[in-house]
Amino acid sequence: MKKKLYQQSIELTNGPLTSGLVKKFAESPISRKFVPGYIKTYKIDTNDIENPLTSFPTLHDFFIRTLKPESRPIADAEIVSPVDAQIEIVGDLHEGIQFLVKGQHYSLADLLGSKALADRYREGKYIVLYLSPADYHRIHSPANGKIVKQYFLGKKSYPVNGWGLKFGKSPLSGNYRLVSELETEFGHMLSVKVGAMFVNSIRLTNLSDQWAKGEEVAYFSFGSTVVLFFEKDSIEFYGNVSAGKRIYMGEALAYMV
Secondary structure: HHHHHHHHHHHHHHHHHHHHHHHHOOOOOOOOOOHHHHHHHHHOOOOOEEEOOHOOOOOOHOOOOOOHHOOOOOOOEEEOOOOOOOEEEEEEEEEOOOEEEEEEEEEEHHOOHHHHHHHHHOOOEEEEEEEEEOOOOOOEEEOOEEEEEEEEEEEOOOOHHHHHHHHHHHHHHHHOEEEEEEEEEOOOEEEEEOOOOOOOOOEEEOOOOOEOOEEEEEEEOOEOOOOOOOOOOOOEOOOOOOOEEEEEEOEEEEEEE
């Protein structure tokens, strides 16, 4: 019952009109007045922000803020975190190409829109990284590699917070998303960027086919999620990488085996 009521309430409020109004407000000059309140509400640490707070003309500009380069050093590891986030879950794909998040089973083939691509990651590993509205929303490359496949899927987005992942209509595999496949020294890997409720905005900032570890490649507008997938027997996550922990962009995530 709770799940059904949650889904119905989201359907009623998550339409093109609502999304358009949210986007229009966040990009309007008047939204600038809400930046101090936003910082206070979400307890955002402003010490590592690259530009002065007075330099942001809109709430949206603050949301996609950049940070001082020295605030996010890149670890000496093959794979680093691409974002500031909370780790929702980390582990092995179930039944070959199924992954579990908040009690929901997802099909990797549905997430990618391709069974053939999903089969490459059969029995591989994955990690789900959730970005709250308070987080730094620039996305960086988790490894050195070459883009061999990249495409957008989906139209409408649902919440990807704890409630959304538990009660939503399979938001990870149904939401607007950007799939990027990289060829690396440890094999192929996937970086799937998943949009969140209201604002379907994932902007690529690196249009080349070469990604360098720690390099900015895109950004989100509004809270979102990144899911990484790795081929079988290609990597191992570090021991301190576990569900419920905070991780910051550039911190060591996994190593090649």
